[in-house]
Amino acid sequence: MDPLDRTGRTDPGALAMTSRSAPDRLLAVLAAFDHTHPALSLTDISRRAGLTLTTAHRLVGALTEWGALERDGSGTYHVGLRLWEVAALAPRGLALRQIALPYLEDLYEATHENVQLAVRDGTEVVYTEWLSGRSAVGVHIRVGARWPLHVTGVGLALLAHGGPELQESYCAGPLASYTAHTLTDPSRLRRVLAEVRRTGVAVSSRQVTDDALSVAAPVRGPGGAVVAAVSVVVPRADAQVPVLAPAVRLAARGISRALGWRPEGRE
Amino acid sequence: MDPLDRTGRTDPGALAMTSRSAPDRLLAVLAAFDHTHPALSLTDISRRAGLTLTTAHRLVGALTEWGALERDGSGTYHVGLRLWEVAALAPRGLALRQIALPYLEDLYEATHENVQLAVRDGTEVVYTEWLSGRSAVGVHIRVGARWPLHVTGVGLALLAHGGPELQESYCAGPLASYTAHTLTDPSRLRRVLAEVRRTGVAVSSRQVTDDALSVAAPVRGPGGAVVAAVSVVVPRADAQVPVLAPAVRLAARGISRALGWRPEGRE
Structure with missing residues (x-):
């Protein structure tokens, strides 16, 4: 059994149809990644975050430029070193x-x-x-x-x-x-x-x-x-x-x- | 000498007067934290991120609700456990x-x-x-x-x-x-x-x-x-x-x- 399934967190997809604030949409992109999904395509991210492909593309671009996400040669996204550096302060x-x-x-x-x-x-x-x-x-x-x-x-x-x-x-x-x-x-x-x-x-x-x-x-x-x-x-x-x-x-x-x-x- | 001063990253405050996208503003809040500033008040965050106090308050609220930031009893903000969990996937x-x-x-x-x-x-x-x-x-x-x-x-x-x-x-x-x-x-x-x-x-x-x-x-x-x-x-x-x-x-x-x-x- 997957421990993360027991957290009671809302399935990201379930929020798809709700109108959300700009911070919520950006955080939904980060939340699309978990230990069973450490590497995602843009399509995966848009689906898991409940965002249109256009919105996902824009947000993923901003996160990648900042370093919160990293894109490998095959177009797959991972969590980036810069986010890890900030998180190291927790x-x-x-x-x-x-x-x-x-x-x-x-x-x-x-x-x-x-x-x-x-x-x-x-x-x-x-x-x-x-x-x-x-x-x-x-x-x-x-x-x-x-x-x-x-x-x-x-x-x-x-x-x-x-x-x-x-x-x-x-x-x-x-x-x-x-x-x-x-x-x-x-x-x-x-x-x-x-x-x-x-x-x-x-x-x-x-x-x-x-x-x-x-x-x-x-x-x-x-x-x-x-x-x-x-x-x-x-x-x-x-x-x-x-x-x-x-x-x-x-x-x-x-x-x-x-x-x-x-x-x-x-x- | 502080290693982070050698990164050539733009001083967050320097962006204060530039118009920025919603993702950039949210990421500026995260970037306000570094190893010499692991704990910040809302005023510190607004100043370091180059945001009005109102905007900083709204973004910090969203980040805290999500768990990317945590607020202690004295009103000081730290990087939160949830961000660390996502960053652990890097x-x-x-x-x-x-x-x-x-x-x-x-x-x-x-x-x-x-x-x-x-x-x-x-x-x-x-x-x-x-x-x-x-x-x-x-x-x-x-x-x-x-x-x-x-x-x-x-x-x-x-x-x-x-x-x-x-x-x-x-x-x-x-x-x-x-x-x-x-x-x-x-x-x-x-x-x-x-x-x-x-x-x-x-x-x-x-x-x-x-x-x-x-x-x-x-x-x-x-x-x-x-x-x-x-x-x-x-x-x-x-x-x-x-x-x-x-x-x-x-x-x-x-x-x-x-x-x-x-x-x-x-x-």
């Missing part, structure tokens, strides 16, 4: 990742397991970094992948520290199920979240696939608010949670300190 | 970096030096990845940083394989100088480029600062064209070029293979 994207990377590398060195960094976007977790050995197998998480909060370790860590309002509305909503073990019972989910807050670690087992387990810990910003989460994902059969948990917590605290967080009192 | 940005990262990590493990991945944008090199230990000191390269091609190892590797036309126009142009050792003589630069092609490695010493040396090798795409370059940067005093060169070449070939390149004949 505090929750590459900027966070640059601060976190040395700690993620240390965590990878210490565990040699898949290592992830993620942030919350509404009711979803978005992976903003992932490290894996060249030979790593099993779990394949992509930078930019999205999942509902309750099915991953990083999601549980972010939900547990997202405040009572978020937790109540989230637990009240329908909880998507992927395996027989997915946490779909609201009261059980609430107990798990309380446990995450108590222990400082979120363990998510068999929630998306039957063979994966993740151990996650929250990353705090200068004011103490949880701004991200870090995790390792391992094959469930080999998982040594008591061994992994301290390493994950240490990495999360290291990133928090690098972001300016300072522990209070005797924590 | 083949020469994060997409290349995700393929290259395991090889860059191996190179870092083998050398414990600063490791970089870079691509060419016109006559400049743009760093798209950089790994350094938490305690790494000395050379500070930022993801998104730009330099003229002739002053860095990656730049020489990209220029040497950029085709005769690029080389001729580049060597004919003024060659910026940063130290007494910067390659500013066109005929000497041509000889260096020929040597880079012959050996498969570019060595750049004391070109930007007096204490740094970089060793770089070209990364090839499926068709054999050079699409990126990888390098290590070390303090010049400790530099062991004969030791570093094979490791850098190996990493570059590993990335090339992962991109689909296959060596021909007995190369």
